[in-house]
Amino acid sequence: MELVCPAGTPAALRAAIGAGADAVYCGFSDETNARNFPGLNFSREEMGESIAYAHAEKAKVLVAINTFPRAGATAIWRRAVDDAVDLGADALIVADIGLLDYVARTHPHQRLHLSVQAAAANPDSIQFYVDNFAVRRVVLPRVLSVAEIAAINLDASCETEVFVFGGLCVMAEGRCSxxxxxxxxxxxxxxxxxxxxxxxxxxxxxxxxxxxxxxxxxxxxxxxxxxxxxxxxxxxxxxxxxxYIFEDPASLDAAALLPALRDAGVTALKIEGRQRSRAYIEGVVRAFREALEALDSGRPIVTSGLARMTEGQTTTSGAYRKSWR
Amino acid sequence: MRLTLGPVLFHWGPQVWRDFYFRIADEAPVDAVVVGEVVCSKRAPFYGDVFPDVIERLAAAGKDVILASLALATLPRERRQMAELAGNGLFMVEANDVACLQHLAKRPHAIGPLVNVYNEATAAFFARQGARRICLPPELPLQSIAAIAQSEPNVLTEVFAFGNVPLAISARCYHARLHKLAKDNCRFVCGNDPDGLAVDTLDGERFLAINGVQTLSHTCASLLGDIPDLAAAGVGALRLSPQLCDMAAVALVFRDVMDGACEAGHGHELLAAVYPEARFTNGFARGMAGAEYV
Known part of the structure; x- marks a missing residue:
């Protein structure tokens, strides 16, 4: 399984790759990405340099352009798409149907991933995006159990990526005001x-x-x-x-479920947290790289290092075990 | 401008639900009525027996009947239900989940407020796919509403204008969670709160309302005072979302204000009398926090 890691800065991107990320996802420093925080994200120049660095290290860069373009101002989002393509992004992560349509028509050879913000939670939704925009991978919302993910992978004609660590939306992503x-x-x-x-x-x-x-x-x-x-x-x-009537303030840790997710046919594992520090990203990525190596060689998965990274918060396996169903 | 009655989002039980729609058919000056279970597929079987009577009564009263799809389908049973709904062949279907569009493409259909249409490019895509009506997401500001409505003059652009605002949908049922029940054995506790379960801050301020897997605002949207701006923006219809009050009377107030038979300020007083529990808001349309009222 591919390990997809967050980067809010060029330094975090290099740290993630150094710690064993197969791919890093990041965004431009504006409202086009879903972690539009002050002091975070990449200028055009930084994105270009970071993509070159990643490619030299045999890692991929996935550019998230995953907010919903403001009516009357879609040019800002289209420019982000054009620039990411020109800079050599390995894939674009997009949620908005109008923007997906733009990418599919304007850059038909650009690899497209469906953002979790599109909340495609069943095979029919996924097929809609595959049929209309040739989406190659869908990032699944955090509302599904492992059994439901396995069922989706039997039906879906594209790859799936699931969150394994970090913040946890309890509402369907992209459908919450x-x-x-x-x-x-x-x-x-x-x-x-x-x-x-x-x-x-x-x-x-x-x-x-x-x-x-x-x-x-x-x-x-x-x-x-x-x-x-x-x-x-x-x-x-x-x-x-x-x-806590919606959810306890717990963060997601699905490290123990890696064997089940592999057996469910998942292509890629995603770590949340572009807003996190470089040290945090380095620690979490390294722990998951070691867990994946253990999984590949049939050794037990030890995840004790991850507990330190959750900053005293409790962790949950989220919907993957769906104890509340 | 036309008036649409949105689907009942709460679990009212079949008798109350049927009587509600009969009265709407007989007395409410609305042009279209959207009917169907949007929130929870487990509720749908309760309404199966009375559904045909309701549809027939509304159609006989000259209402455009539109059938609403579920908002979040994850189970195979829910996907089958969506495919069957889309293939009904008689009534227009309103998609509230992208999954439903897989079955509706190239046929006239409606896009519900729980599908993300944030800009003219997305509206144009849906129009090419056969969408004839689009009810925009409630969080859109007037500027976005205008840009979308004016870019697609052949699509009826509708705006959520009355009712507790749907804010989020989850796979998890918060009614069941509060009552320490599993979702599959929920005993339909959401039925005890036919206007939603009030969620207050720890300071005792009214904030949100829980309706099973759905979270709504506790306040009630009212765009009564925004009607001239919405009309100028190119909005073709206003949606009234059923609450536990006299919805025929609510529709009459909106109709009169839209027709110029009643001034908005007086309309607001009438609305407050019809639904005295409500605190009204229009913040989203005005580009502010949704909880605001200007």
Whole structure:
């Protein structure tokens, strides 16, 4: 299986490749990619140099242009596509149907991957993108169990890529406006979710309250860790109970499921976290490279090194085991 | 401008559901009615017996009947259901999942608000595939709405104009999770909250509403005051999403404001009287946080 790793900077890209990434995904520093954070991502020049570096190291670069182009301003996204093609990107990761159509018509030989932001969660959706835009690989949403992934691979006429580590969307990706409801900034339109610019904290006696826009997302006792207030991972109250009603603030770790994912016919494994530090990326990529080598040689997979990388958060195998089905 | 009644997103049970649509057929000044289970495939069997009566009554009343697809299909049974719906041969189908489009291409169809149409290029692709109506995603600002509507004059552009705003869909059922039940053995607890389960912040402020696998705003969108701007943008229809209030009366208020028979400010007062529990918002259309109202 191919190991696909995140890079928010050229230095992170080199670190990921050095640690054993087969491919690195990254984006331009603007609203065309779904990690549009200040100080992150690549200028055109950096992208060109990074692609050359990766190719010299026999690694691939996948360029994410995976927000939904703003009506009346699609030229910005089309220019990102044209530039990524010119710079020699090995694949483009795209979610928007209008932009997929543009790539398929304008650059018919460019390898296209369907972004997780398109949330293609069943064989019919996947086939729609294969038939219409010749998509070669689909990044599967994090709503599927391993059995469902295996069933998709039996039906699908393209490769599949699945997330194995990092942040975990609990809603269908690309179909969530929770962030823009509270802040006006959305993953689909602005490439950000629960943006730091709208986060505030205030001390109320012994409690620390985290807020997003005008809404309280969580309240922590003095001895409690206070994870970032991503909206769907907040604590709320209802007449039927209170707490983490959508999802505990856990991150995904599917390292133990690598044999099952291989048997399910998965082509590529994806690590989330373009916003993460170079040291984090290096550590996680190295751990997964070692896990894959163990898998290939029939040795047990040891993943203890990964626990340190989750910053004290609990981890979950997400929907892959679907204990709640 | 036309009026569309969107599908009932909540689990009302067959009797209430049938009576609701009979009254809509008899009394609501809407041009089109979208019918069908969008949120959870497990609910659909409850409505099987009354579905034909509802369709017949609406069609007999002169409403354009449009059948809605499920929003997120993962199970084989859900995919079969989608294929059957698309092949019904009698009524236009509204796709709420791209999977449904695999069965609808080259035939006249509708695109629902849960399919991502953010720009004119995507609208143009769908129009070439046979889309005749597109209800845009609720988070789009007026500027985007105008750019899309004006680029596809032959497609009826519709905007989500009333109701709790659908914000997210998940494979996981939050009603079941709250009640510590597995999704496959959920006892249909979502039926206890026919207007959604209110989700408050820890400060006790109303925030969201849970409806099974769907999350909505707790506030109710109302674009009553935005009607002149929407008309100028080229919007062809407004969608009213059923809530637990007199939807025939809601439709009448919108109809009167659209026709100029009632001034928007007075319409707003009437709407507040019809649905006193509601706090109204229009932030998304105005390019702000969805929870805002201007």
């Amino acid at each position: 929770l962030s823009s409801y509270a802040t006006g900034q959305s993953p689909n339109m602005h490439g950000v979710c629960s943006p730091a610019s709208h986060v505030s904290y205030r001390q109320e006696g012994d409690a620390l309250v985290s807020r997003l826009g005008d809404f309280t997302i969580n309240r922590f006792a003095a001895d409690e860790p206070a994870p970032y207030p991503t909206l769907c991972k907040g604590r709320f109250s209802t007449k039927s109970g209170s707490g």
